[in-house]
Amino acid sequence: MLQVSGRLVLARFFAAGLTLLLQIVLARWVGAEELGIYVIVTSLAAVLAIFATMGFDAITGRFVARYRVKECHDLLAGFRISSLRHLLGASVALSGGFIVVILFLPKLVPTDLRTSFILGVIAAPIIGLMRINGAFANVSRCFQTGFLPDILMRPSLQLSLFVVLAWSFAESSVQIALYAFILAAILAALAQAALIKRWGILPDDGCTPVFETKLWRGAGLTMMVAAVLVNQIAEIDVLLLSGLLGHDQIAVFNVCFRLVAFVSFGIYAVYQTMLPDLSEAYARANWPEVQLVISRANFICVCGALIALIGLFVVGQFILGLFGNSFLAGYASLILLGCAQTFVAGVGPGAQLLMIAGFQNRCMIAYGTGLGCTVALNFLLVPSLGLEGAIYALVTGMVTSSLLLWYFARRHLELDVSICSPVRQYASLALSSAKARFG
Numbered sequence: 001m002l003q004v005s006g007r008l009v010l011a012r013f014f015a016a017g018l019t020l021l022l023q024i025v026l027a028r029w030v031g032a033e034e035l036g037i038y039v040i041v042t043s044l045a046a047v048l049a050i051f052a053t054m055g056f057d058a059i060t061g062r063f064v065a066r067y068r069v070k071e072c073h074d075l076l077a078g079f080r081i082s083s084l085r086h087l088l089g090a091s092v093a094l095s096g097g098f099i100v101v102i103l104f105l106p107k108l109v110p111t112d113l114r115t116s117f118i119l120g121v122i123a124a125p126i127i128g129l130m131r132i133n134g135a136f137a138n139v140s141r142c143f144q145t146g147f148l149p150d151i152l153m154r155p156s157l158q159l160s161l162f163v164v165l166a167w168s169f170a171e172s173s174v175q176i177a178l179y180a181f182i183l184a185a186i187l188a189a190l191a192q193a194a195l196i197k198r199w200g201i202l203p204d205d206g207c208t209p210v211f212e213t214k215l216w217r218g219a220g221l222t223m224m225v226a227a228v229l230v231n232q233i234a235e236i237d238v239l240l241l242s243g244l245l246g247h248d249q250i251a252v253f254n255v256c257f258r259l260v261a262f263v264s265f266g267i268y269a270v271y272q273t274m275l276p277d278l279s280e281a282y283a284r285a286n287w288p289e290v291q292l293v294i295s296r297a298n299f300i301c302v303c304g305a306l307i308a309l310i311g312l313f314v315v316g317q318f319i320l321g322l323f324g325n326s327f328l329a330g331y332a333s334l335i336l337l338g339c340a341q342t343f344v345a346g347v348g349p350g351a352q353l354l355m356i357a358g359f360q361n362r363c364m365i366a367y368g369t370g371l372g373c374t375v376a377l378n379f380l381l382v383p384s385l386g387l388e389g390a391i392y393a394l395v396t397g398m399v400t401s402s403l404l405l406w407y408f409a410r411r412h413l414e415l416d417v418s419i420c421s422p423v424r425q426y427a428s429l430a431l432s433s434a435k436a437r438f439g
Contacts, residue, residue: 011152018155027323034174036247039254041120043235048124052091055220056083060135078209091125119178126185140201149192158184229367244382252330260337263308267301271349298348298419305342312338333391340395348417350405362408370401
Protein backbone atom coordinates (compact mmCIF):
# COMPACT_ATOMS: atom_id res chain seq x y z
CA MET A 1 0.00 0.00 0.00
CA LEU A 2 2.83 2.39 0.89
CA GLN A 3 4.53 1.69 -2.45
CA VAL A 4 1.28 2.37 -4.33
CA SER A 5 0.76 5.61 -2.39
CA GLY A 6 4.31 6.66 -3.15
CA ARG A 7 3.89 6.01 -6.87
CA LEU A 8 0.62 7.94 -6.94
CA VAL A 9 2.18 10.92 -5.16
CA LEU A 10 5.10 10.90 -7.62
CA ALA A 11 2.57 10.72 -10.47
CA ARG A 12 0.75 13.71 -9.00
CA PHE A 13 4.00 15.70 -8.82
CA PHE A 14 4.80 14.77 -12.41
CA ALA A 15 1.28 15.71 -13.54
CA ALA A 16 1.57 19.07 -11.77
CA GLY A 17 4.85 19.61 -13.57
CA LEU A 18 3.20 18.80 -16.91
CA THR A 19 0.39 21.26 -16.16
CA LEU A 20 2.95 23.94 -15.33
CA LEU A 21 4.88 23.14 -18.52
CA LEU A 22 1.67 23.45 -20.55
CA GLN A 23 1.01 26.85 -19.01
CA ILE A 24 4.57 27.96 -19.82
CA VAL A 25 4.02 26.93 -23.44
CA LEU A 26 0.64 28.70 -23.46
CA ALA A 27 2.04 31.87 -21.92
CA ARG A 28 4.85 31.96 -24.49
CA TRP A 29 2.56 31.04 -27.38
CA VAL A 30 -0.57 33.09 -26.73
CA GLY A 31 0.44 35.54 -23.98
CA ALA A 32 -0.67 36.21 -20.41
CA GLU A 33 -4.10 37.53 -21.44
CA GLU A 34 -5.06 34.31 -23.24
CA LEU A 35 -3.54 32.16 -20.49
CA GLY A 36 -5.78 33.96 -18.00
CA ILE A 37 -8.84 33.02 -20.08
CA TYR A 38 -7.66 29.40 -20.20
CA VAL A 39 -7.25 29.35 -16.41
CA ILE A 40 -10.76 30.75 -15.85
CA VAL A 41 -12.39 28.28 -18.25
CA THR A 42 -10.61 25.21 -16.87
CA SER A 43 -11.42 26.33 -13.30
CA LEU A 44 -15.08 26.56 -14.32
CA ALA A 45 -14.92 23.03 -15.75
CA ALA A 46 -13.33 21.66 -12.55
CA VAL A 47 -15.95 23.23 -10.26
CA LEU A 48 -18.88 22.21 -12.48
CA ALA A 49 -17.53 18.64 -12.58
CA ILE A 50 -17.84 18.44 -8.78
CA PHE A 51 -21.45 19.63 -8.91
CA ALA A 52 -22.23 17.31 -11.85
CA THR A 53 -21.32 14.22 -9.80
CA MET A 54 -23.81 15.25 -7.09
CA GLY A 55 -21.27 13.89 -4.58
CA PHE A 56 -21.64 10.26 -5.72
CA ASP A 57 -17.89 9.99 -6.31
CA ALA A 58 -17.26 10.97 -2.68
CA ILE A 59 -19.70 8.41 -1.20
CA THR A 60 -18.82 5.48 -3.46
CA GLY A 61 -16.28 4.09 -1.01
CA ARG A 62 -18.78 4.20 1.85
CA PHE A 63 -21.72 2.47 0.14
CA VAL A 64 -20.05 0.18 -2.38
CA ALA A 65 -17.75 -1.31 0.27
CA ARG A 66 -20.75 -1.90 2.56
CA TYR A 67 -22.82 -3.55 -0.18
CA ARG A 68 -19.96 -5.79 -1.26
CA VAL A 69 -19.31 -7.01 2.26
CA LYS A 70 -23.02 -7.82 2.68
CA GLU A 71 -23.16 -9.24 -0.89
CA CYS A 72 -26.02 -6.89 -1.79
CA HIS A 73 -25.41 -7.06 -5.54
CA ASP A 74 -28.81 -5.56 -6.30
CA LEU A 75 -27.97 -2.44 -4.30
CA LEU A 76 -24.55 -2.31 -5.94
CA ALA A 77 -26.15 -2.29 -9.37
CA GLY A 78 -28.67 0.32 -8.24
CA PHE A 79 -25.96 2.58 -6.85
CA ARG A 80 -24.00 2.43 -10.11
CA ILE A 81 -27.06 3.22 -12.23
CA SER A 82 -28.14 5.99 -9.87
CA SER A 83 -24.68 7.60 -9.93
CA LEU A 84 -24.75 7.76 -13.73
CA ARG A 85 -28.33 9.02 -13.82
CA HIS A 86 -27.52 11.82 -11.38
CA LEU A 87 -24.41 12.70 -13.41
CA LEU A 88 -26.47 12.87 -16.61
CA GLY A 89 -29.29 14.88 -15.05
CA ALA A 90 -27.03 17.34 -13.27
CA SER A 91 -24.81 17.72 -16.36
CA VAL A 92 -27.78 18.53 -18.59
CA ALA A 93 -29.15 21.04 -16.07
CA LEU A 94 -25.82 22.72 -15.34
CA SER A 95 -24.51 22.71 -18.91
CA GLY A 96 -27.82 23.85 -20.35
CA GLY A 97 -28.18 26.60 -17.78
CA PHE A 98 -24.67 27.90 -18.29
CA ILE A 99 -24.91 27.79 -22.08
CA VAL A 100 -28.16 29.79 -21.92
CA VAL A 101 -26.45 32.36 -19.69
CA ILE A 102 -23.40 32.48 -21.97
CA LEU A 103 -25.44 32.93 -25.14
CA PHE A 104 -28.21 35.24 -23.97
CA LEU A 105 -26.58 37.40 -21.29
CA PRO A 106 -23.75 39.13 -23.15
CA LYS A 107 -23.09 41.51 -20.26
CA LEU A 108 -21.92 38.59 -18.13
CA VAL A 109 -19.86 36.86 -20.84
CA PRO A 110 -18.38 38.99 -23.65
CA THR A 111 -19.06 37.79 -27.19
CA ASP A 112 -15.42 36.95 -27.92
CA LEU A 113 -15.26 34.63 -24.89
CA ARG A 114 -18.48 32.69 -25.48
CA THR A 115 -16.91 29.81 -27.39
CA SER A 116 -14.19 29.38 -24.77
CA PHE A 117 -16.68 29.21 -21.91
CA ILE A 118 -18.94 26.79 -23.79
CA LEU A 119 -15.95 24.49 -24.29
CA GLY A 120 -15.31 24.56 -20.54
CA VAL A 121 -18.94 23.73 -19.78
CA ILE A 122 -18.85 20.80 -22.22
CA ALA A 123 -15.70 19.41 -20.56
CA ALA A 124 -17.26 19.34 -17.06
CA PRO A 125 -19.45 16.17 -17.49
CA ILE A 126 -16.48 14.26 -18.94
CA ILE A 127 -14.34 15.11 -15.92
CA GLY A 128 -17.29 14.22 -13.66
CA LEU A 129 -17.55 10.78 -15.30
CA MET A 130 -13.85 10.22 -14.64
CA ARG A 131 -14.35 11.11 -10.99
CA ILE A 132 -17.20 8.59 -10.61
CA ASN A 133 -15.42 5.79 -12.50
CA GLY A 134 -12.25 6.55 -10.57
CA ALA A 135 -14.12 6.19 -7.28
CA PHE A 136 -15.41 2.74 -8.33
CA ALA A 137 -11.86 1.70 -9.26
CA ASN A 138 -10.41 2.96 -5.96
CA VAL A 139 -12.94 1.13 -3.81
CA SER A 140 -11.90 -2.03 -5.69
CA ARG A 141 -8.25 -1.24 -4.80
CA CYS A 142 -7.41 -0.59 -8.46
CA PHE A 143 -5.82 2.71 -7.48
CA GLN A 144 -3.80 3.14 -10.65
CA THR A 145 -6.96 2.80 -12.76
CA GLY A 146 -8.73 5.21 -10.43
CA PHE A 147 -6.10 7.96 -10.32
CA LEU A 148 -3.63 7.74 -13.20
CA PRO A 149 -5.98 8.40 -16.15
CA ASP A 150 -7.01 11.70 -14.56
CA ILE A 151 -3.85 12.94 -12.86
CA LEU A 152 -1.29 11.66 -15.39
CA MET A 153 -2.80 10.52 -18.70
CA ARG A 154 -5.06 13.54 -19.19
CA PRO A 155 -2.37 16.27 -18.76
CA SER A 156 0.12 14.26 -20.86
CA LEU A 157 -2.40 13.91 -23.69
CA GLN A 158 -3.41 17.55 -23.37
CA LEU A 159 0.14 18.83 -23.75
CA SER A 160 0.78 16.54 -26.74
CA LEU A 161 -2.52 17.43 -28.43
CA PHE A 162 -1.98 21.13 -27.91
CA VAL A 163 1.44 21.03 -29.57
CA VAL A 164 0.05 19.01 -32.50
CA LEU A 165 -3.03 21.24 -32.97
CA ALA A 166 -1.10 24.48 -32.59
CA TRP A 167 1.49 23.28 -35.11
CA SER A 168 -1.18 22.09 -37.53
CA PHE A 169 -3.23 25.27 -37.47
CA ALA A 170 -0.21 27.57 -37.10
CA GLU A 171 -2.41 29.81 -35.00
CA SER A 172 -2.03 31.30 -31.54
CA SER A 173 -5.40 30.89 -29.82
CA VAL A 174 -6.60 29.85 -26.39
CA GLN A 175 -9.39 27.88 -28.08
CA ILE A 176 -6.83 25.45 -29.48
CA ALA A 177 -5.67 24.76 -25.92
CA LEU A 178 -9.28 24.23 -24.84
CA TYR A 179 -9.94 21.82 -27.72
CA ALA A 180 -6.88 19.89 -26.57
CA PHE A 181 -8.29 20.03 -23.01
CA ILE A 182 -11.58 18.43 -24.10
CA LEU A 183 -10.03 15.84 -26.42
CA ALA A 184 -7.57 14.75 -23.73
CA ALA A 185 -10.41 14.39 -21.23
CA ILE A 186 -12.43 12.26 -23.67
CA LEU A 187 -9.50 9.98 -24.49
CA ALA A 188 -8.53 9.58 -20.83
CA ALA A 189 -12.16 8.84 -19.86
CA LEU A 190 -12.41 6.19 -22.60
CA ALA A 191 -9.15 4.58 -21.49
CA GLN A 192 -10.29 4.53 -17.87
CA ALA A 193 -13.68 3.01 -18.83
CA ALA A 194 -11.93 0.30 -20.85
CA LEU A 195 -9.66 -0.56 -17.91
CA ILE A 196 -12.60 -0.68 -15.51
CA LYS A 197 -14.46 -3.06 -17.81
CA ARG A 198 -11.37 -5.19 -18.29
CA TRP A 199 -10.77 -5.65 -14.57
CA GLY A 200 -14.45 -6.39 -13.82
CA ILE A 201 -14.78 -3.50 -11.39
CA LEU A 202 -18.40 -2.64 -12.15
CA PRO A 203 -21.38 -4.47 -10.58
CA ASP A 204 -22.90 -7.50 -12.29
CA ASP A 205 -25.37 -6.43 -14.97
CA GLY A 206 -27.44 -9.59 -14.55
CA CYS A 207 -29.13 -8.73 -11.24
CA THR A 208 -32.20 -6.55 -10.76
CA PRO A 209 -31.11 -3.18 -9.36
CA VAL A 210 -32.49 -1.88 -6.08
CA PHE A 211 -32.36 1.83 -5.28
CA GLU A 212 -31.89 3.80 -2.05
CA THR A 213 -31.96 7.08 -3.91
CA LYS A 214 -32.99 9.34 -1.03
CA LEU A 215 -30.20 8.04 1.22
CA TRP A 216 -27.57 8.28 -1.52
CA ARG A 217 -28.61 11.74 -2.65
CA GLY A 218 -28.59 13.18 0.88
CA ALA A 219 -25.15 11.77 1.65
CA GLY A 220 -23.82 12.81 -1.76
CA LEU A 221 -24.93 16.42 -1.51
CA THR A 222 -23.26 16.77 1.89
CA MET A 223 -19.99 15.36 0.58
CA MET A 224 -20.25 17.48 -2.58
CA VAL A 225 -20.22 20.64 -0.46
CA ALA A 226 -17.25 19.28 1.50
CA ALA A 227 -15.34 18.46 -1.70
CA VAL A 228 -15.87 21.96 -3.07
CA LEU A 229 -14.74 23.59 0.18
CA VAL A 230 -11.67 21.38 0.61
CA ASN A 231 -10.44 20.78 -2.95
CA GLN A 232 -11.72 23.59 -5.17
CA ILE A 233 -10.99 26.77 -3.21
CA ALA A 234 -8.35 27.93 -5.69
CA GLU A 235 -10.67 27.35 -8.66
CA ILE A 236 -13.54 29.17 -6.95
CA ASP A 237 -11.18 32.05 -6.18
CA VAL A 238 -10.12 32.23 -9.85
CA LEU A 239 -13.77 32.35 -10.97
CA LEU A 240 -14.51 35.11 -8.49
CA LEU A 241 -11.44 37.09 -9.55
CA SER A 242 -12.48 36.85 -13.20
CA GLY A 243 -14.86 39.74 -12.53
CA LEU A 244 -12.34 41.74 -10.49
CA LEU A 245 -8.96 41.31 -12.19
CA GLY A 246 -7.70 41.48 -15.75
CA HIS A 247 -7.06 38.17 -17.47
CA ASP A 248 -3.31 38.79 -17.51
CA GLN A 249 -3.27 39.32 -13.74
CA ILE A 250 -5.33 36.15 -13.22
CA ALA A 251 -2.67 34.30 -15.21
CA VAL A 252 0.05 35.60 -12.86
CA PHE A 253 -2.09 34.76 -9.80
CA ASN A 254 -2.61 31.21 -11.06
CA VAL A 255 1.07 30.63 -11.84
CA CYS A 256 2.09 31.77 -8.34
CA PHE A 257 -0.48 29.49 -6.77
CA ARG A 258 0.52 26.52 -8.94
CA LEU A 259 4.17 26.92 -8.02
CA VAL A 260 3.43 26.99 -4.29
CA ALA A 261 1.07 24.02 -4.77
CA PHE A 262 4.15 21.81 -5.10
CA VAL A 263 4.77 22.49 -1.40
CA SER A 264 1.19 21.55 -0.51
CA PHE A 265 1.58 18.33 -2.54
CA GLY A 266 4.60 17.44 -0.44
CA ILE A 267 2.76 18.18 2.79
CA TYR A 268 -0.18 16.08 1.58
CA ALA A 269 2.19 13.19 0.85
CA VAL A 270 3.68 13.35 4.35
CA TYR A 271 0.24 13.45 5.96
CA GLN A 272 -0.96 10.48 3.87
CA THR A 273 2.09 8.51 4.95
CA MET A 274 1.54 9.22 8.65
CA LEU A 275 -2.24 8.58 8.56
CA PRO A 276 -2.09 4.79 9.26
CA ASP A 277 0.14 5.32 12.32
CA LEU A 278 -1.99 8.22 13.50
CA SER A 279 -5.23 6.25 13.06
CA GLU A 280 -3.89 3.23 14.96
CA ALA A 281 -2.49 5.35 17.80
CA TYR A 282 -5.77 7.24 18.10
CA ALA A 283 -7.79 3.99 18.09
CA ARG A 284 -5.65 2.72 21.00
CA ALA A 285 -6.05 6.08 22.78
CA ASN A 286 -2.25 6.22 23.01
CA TRP A 287 -1.97 9.99 23.26
CA PRO A 288 1.83 10.21 23.62
CA GLU A 289 2.19 8.19 20.42
CA VAL A 290 -0.42 10.36 18.68
CA GLN A 291 1.57 13.45 19.64
CA LEU A 292 4.81 11.81 18.52
CA VAL A 293 3.40 10.95 15.08
CA ILE A 294 2.10 14.50 14.67
CA SER A 295 5.39 16.03 15.82
CA ARG A 296 7.34 13.92 13.32
CA ALA A 297 5.06 14.99 10.48
CA ASN A 298 5.29 18.64 11.57
CA PHE A 299 9.09 18.56 11.62
CA ILE A 300 9.30 17.06 8.10
CA CYS A 301 6.65 19.41 6.66
CA VAL A 302 8.08 22.58 8.18
CA CYS A 303 11.63 21.73 7.12
CA GLY A 304 10.41 20.94 3.61
CA ALA A 305 8.36 24.13 3.43
CA LEU A 306 11.30 26.24 4.62
CA ILE A 307 13.61 24.68 2.03
CA ALA A 308 10.99 25.35 -0.66
CA LEU A 309 10.61 28.94 0.55
CA ILE A 310 14.36 29.49 0.30
CA GLY A 311 14.20 27.98 -3.19
CA LEU A 312 11.47 30.44 -4.17
CA PHE A 313 13.63 33.31 -2.93
CA VAL A 314 16.58 32.12 -5.00
CA VAL A 315 15.00 30.90 -8.26
CA GLY A 316 11.47 32.36 -8.08
CA GLN A 317 12.20 35.19 -10.50
CA PHE A 318 13.88 32.82 -12.95
CA ILE A 319 10.89 30.44 -12.95
CA LEU A 320 8.41 33.28 -13.39
CA GLY A 321 10.55 34.61 -16.21
CA LEU A 322 10.02 31.34 -18.08
CA PHE A 323 6.39 32.36 -18.51
CA GLY A 324 7.29 35.82 -19.79
CA ASN A 325 8.51 39.17 -18.49
CA SER A 326 5.00 40.23 -17.43
CA PHE A 327 4.95 37.41 -14.86
CA LEU A 328 7.94 38.84 -12.96
CA ALA A 329 5.51 41.23 -11.26
CA GLY A 330 4.25 38.23 -9.27
CA TYR A 331 7.55 37.59 -7.43
CA ALA A 332 6.48 39.31 -4.19
CA SER A 333 3.12 37.48 -4.34
CA LEU A 334 4.93 34.17 -4.85
CA ILE A 335 7.09 34.73 -1.77
CA LEU A 336 4.06 35.74 0.32
CA LEU A 337 2.21 32.57 -0.72
CA GLY A 338 5.31 30.53 0.15
CA CYS A 339 5.40 32.11 3.62
CA ALA A 340 1.70 31.34 4.09
CA GLN A 341 2.23 27.71 3.06
CA THR A 342 5.10 27.42 5.55
CA PHE A 343 2.80 28.77 8.27
CA VAL A 344 0.11 26.24 7.31
CA ALA A 345 2.70 23.45 7.55
CA GLY A 346 3.65 24.66 11.03
CA VAL A 347 0.05 24.69 12.27
CA GLY A 348 -0.08 20.96 11.59
CA PRO A 349 -2.44 18.20 10.42
CA GLY A 350 -5.57 19.41 12.18
CA ALA A 351 -7.90 18.32 9.39
CA GLN A 352 -6.50 14.78 9.30
CA LEU A 353 -6.86 14.34 13.06
CA LEU A 354 -10.37 15.77 13.12
CA MET A 355 -11.41 13.42 10.30
CA ILE A 356 -10.06 10.40 12.17
CA ALA A 357 -11.90 11.48 15.32
CA GLY A 358 -15.20 11.95 13.46
CA PHE A 359 -15.32 15.77 13.52
CA GLN A 360 -15.66 16.23 9.74
CA ASN A 361 -18.19 19.02 10.27
CA ARG A 362 -15.52 21.09 12.01
CA CYS A 363 -13.34 20.77 8.94
CA MET A 364 -16.18 22.08 6.79
CA ILE A 365 -16.64 25.03 9.16
CA ALA A 366 -12.92 25.83 9.03
CA TYR A 367 -12.62 25.63 5.25
CA GLY A 368 -15.94 27.43 4.74
CA THR A 369 -14.85 30.28 7.01
CA GLY A 370 -11.53 30.54 5.19
CA LEU A 371 -13.30 30.70 1.84
CA GLY A 372 -15.69 33.33 3.21
CA CYS A 373 -12.75 35.47 4.33
CA THR A 374 -11.13 35.13 0.91
CA VAL A 375 -14.33 36.13 -0.90
CA ALA A 376 -15.01 39.12 1.36
CA LEU A 377 -11.43 40.41 1.17
CA ASN A 378 -11.39 40.00 -2.59
CA PHE A 379 -14.22 42.51 -2.87
CA LEU A 380 -12.55 44.84 -0.36
CA LEU A 381 -8.93 44.71 -1.53
CA VAL A 382 -8.78 43.74 -5.21
CA PRO A 383 -10.41 46.90 -6.64
CA SER A 384 -7.71 49.08 -5.08
CA LEU A 385 -4.70 46.73 -4.83
CA GLY A 386 -5.20 44.43 -7.82
CA LEU A 387 -3.10 41.25 -7.82
CA GLU A 388 -1.59 41.99 -4.40
CA GLY A 389 -5.09 42.34 -2.93
CA ALA A 390 -6.04 38.93 -4.36
CA ILE A 391 -2.96 37.37 -2.78
CA TYR A 392 -3.64 39.04 0.59
CA ALA A 393 -7.20 37.68 0.47
CA LEU A 394 -6.07 34.13 -0.38
CA VAL A 395 -3.34 34.13 2.28
CA THR A 396 -5.82 35.35 4.91
CA GLY A 397 -8.20 32.54 3.96
CA MET A 398 -5.44 29.92 4.16
CA VAL A 399 -4.25 31.14 7.57
CA THR A 400 -7.80 31.41 8.93
CA SER A 401 -8.69 27.84 7.91
CA SER A 402 -5.51 26.36 9.35
CA LEU A 403 -5.86 28.24 12.65
CA LEU A 404 -9.47 27.11 13.02
CA LEU A 405 -8.47 23.49 12.37
CA TRP A 406 -5.77 23.83 15.05
CA TYR A 407 -8.29 25.39 17.45
CA PHE A 408 -10.91 22.67 16.88
CA ALA A 409 -8.32 19.92 17.43
CA ARG A 410 -7.21 21.63 20.65
CA ARG A 411 -10.77 22.17 21.87
CA HIS A 412 -12.37 18.83 21.01
CA LEU A 413 -9.39 16.47 21.30
CA GLU A 414 -7.13 18.41 23.71
CA LEU A 415 -4.17 17.95 21.37
CA ASP A 416 -1.82 20.59 20.01
CA VAL A 417 -1.18 19.62 16.39
CA SER A 418 1.19 22.54 15.70
CA ILE A 419 4.98 22.60 15.59
CA CYS A 420 4.84 24.59 18.84
CA SER A 421 4.11 21.46 20.89
CA PRO A 422 7.43 19.65 20.31
CA VAL A 423 9.28 22.97 20.49
CA ARG A 424 7.76 23.65 23.93
CA GLN A 425 8.57 20.11 25.05
CA TYR A 426 12.17 20.44 23.90
CA ALA A 427 12.48 23.86 25.58
CA SER A 428 11.01 22.46 28.80
CA LEU A 429 13.44 19.53 28.79
CA ALA A 430 16.37 21.85 28.05
CA LEU A 431 15.34 24.16 30.89
CA SER A 432 14.93 21.28 33.33
CA SER A 433 18.33 19.91 32.34
CA ALA A 434 19.94 23.34 32.81
CA LYS A 435 18.36 23.76 36.24
CA ALA A 436 19.52 20.30 37.30
CA ARG A 437 23.04 21.00 36.08
CA PHE A 438 23.54 24.50 37.40
CA GLY A 439 21.27 24.35 40.41
